[in-house]
Amino acid sequence: MSEQVLKTLKVGLEDRAYPIFIGHGLGSLIIKSFTEHLGEGKKVAVLIDDGFSEKAPLFVKELLSRVSTLKLPSGESTKSVQFLSKIWDFLASEEVDRTGVVFALGGGVTGDLSGFAAASYLRGLDFYQVPTTLLAMVDSSVGGKTGINLSAGKNLVGAFHQPKAVFIDLDCLSTLPKREFSAGMAEVIKYGLLGNKSLYHKLLSFSKPLNSESKELPEIIETCCLDKAKIVESDERESIESSGGRALLNLGHTFAHAIESVAGYGEYLHGEAVSIGLICALRLSRMSGYCSDADEKILESLLQSYALPVKLRFDLCSQALMNAMQSDKKVKAGKIRFVVLKEISDAFLSSRFDTDQVLKIWNSVGAK
Ligand SMILES: NC(=O)c1ccc[n+]([C@@H]2O[C@H](COP(=O)([O-])OP(=O)(O)OC[C@H]3O[C@@H](n4cnc5c(N)ncnc54)[C@H](O)[C@@H]3O)[C@@H](O)[C@H]2O)c1
Missing domain, CATH: 3.40.50.1970 (Rossmann fold)
Known part of the structure; x- marks a missing residue:
């Protein structure tokens, strides 16, 4: 062309x-x-x-x-x-x-x-x-x-x-192999979840999952780049604490990085680990009284429509995952900061979760 x-x-x-x-x-x-x-x-x-x-x-x-x-x-x-x-x-x-x-x-x-x-x-x-x-x-x-x-x-x-x-x-x-395309869709879905409701609804409205040929794809890529540019312009070095700033882009990533590191780099594609991480983040949000059962089911089926995992493919040790989280860059003064959703497309940072709550989330996606 x-x-x-x-x-x-x-x-x-x-x-x-x-x-x-x-x-x-x-x-x-x-x-x-x-x-x-x-x-x-x-x-x-x-x-x-x-x-x-x-x-x-x-x-x-x-x-x-x-x-x-x-x-x-x-x-x-x-x-x-x-x-x-x-x-x-x-x-x-x-x-x-x-x-x-x-x-x-x-x-x-x-x-x-x-x-x-x-x-x-x-x-x-x-x-x-x-x-x-x-x-x-x-x-x-x-x-x-x-x-x-x-x-x-x-x-x-x-x-x-x-x-x-x-x-x-x-x-x-x-x-690009289909599996890699799907991994990218996990990050696209993340943008919808963390702050772009119209993107999220658009993704839900497609009659079939996007692929590399879809006519809607260029606009979706543009939307994500615009969202990222806006966030980076407002907080280039992830230094804003209160409202979240750039750290909101880490939605699901504290879980995802722990999965990648404990499973061994390459075992899960980054986007696949993010997919499970998004489910974990939504469940954490629900633990705080935010989001609904329906929100969770809708997210699960959206991720699954791209053949993305919503639980671990094989057992990982929950304690090892907890330890890996402690070395995440988002840990401040020993407290893990999570990105949670007040509702779909409204994310904020919270470090109020205790170990038992996080362990429960890990167990819910199949960690032992
Ligand atoms: N810097 C950031 O802000 C940021 C944000 C998100 C993710 N990441 C990082 O990105 C990494 C994941 O990136 P990725 O998902 O692109 O994986 P990747 O770079 O490993 O590429 C995935 C696979 O696709 C193949 N490939 C690449 N382009 C191809 C093409 N056009 N046709 C056929 N095959 C092709 C590669 O050989 C590779 O096997 C992770 O390390 C993650 O931490 C960084």
Whole structure:
């Protein structure tokens, strides 16, 4: 398909503001950006997910033939200190200096890892995000959170480092496996639940679940990017305590990160763990007298329509999950802060839950 920019959004962060281009066939736009940098005598390094590169559209092959490239193995376990150090060594061997530019092509794993490498190498290189999974398009490529996992927990080491631009080429989704598409839908559903009622109702109104070909998809992606941009603009570094701010984007994630870490990175896709986490968050809300039985059933069936899990696939030890939660970044002074729902699309932060209550939630999704 020929180039068609459907939307250009903006993340308004003063001197760190950047555009998000959404469209089809954005290869030439990406190559133009490349060429401009090269023309200015800068080194351009491409970090690309190996799984994506195998199936990548033609423009990627053209890019790869022009600049230094490092292929990164697919999967959550790549978001590690081992691969971070591989990228640093690669940038050093390519003699990338402080004017150098990094392009990250892949899903959230590639984006988070490459972004952190760019944030840390020579104290900060410019970087560009080319998200190729639905999850990365609607969430991880926007907002500047970069980082890696430790065995002690998800995303424990990282930095805020905003990209210079995000190129969302919808054509990349044509090769995305169905299971990965569904994982991205968990984050889409999250946006509806945490604050966008009309998005939530729209998702419920579709006669059949969305797929990468759905005509409604570009608008859904745009809505999520706009919601994320708005939240990031108001609280770039997740420092607002009272009303929740950026921390609200973590709806379901305290549970999800514990599942990923205890089950072993990669056992659940991030979006699948988020799906169970959303159910946990809704049950926690119900424990406080918010939301209804009907809300829970509706959410369950929406998630299940995308073949997303609503309970653990196999036993995990509830105490191990509790311990993993304690190392979550959202723990403040030993208290775990949860995002709960006053009602659908009205989220807030609360740390009033005790251990027994949280254990009950874990047991309700099948932890032993
Ligand atoms: N930084 C943030 O704000 C933020 C937000 C949400 C999630 N995340 C992180 O994102 C990560 C999950 O990202 P993800 O779901 O994109 O997973 P991922 O990066 O592991 O990609 C999923 C799989 O899809 C393959 N793939 C990628 N693009 C493809 C394409 N177009 N065609 C075919 N295959 C393709 C990859 O090879 C991989 O196997 C997690 O580490 C999570 O913590 C970060």
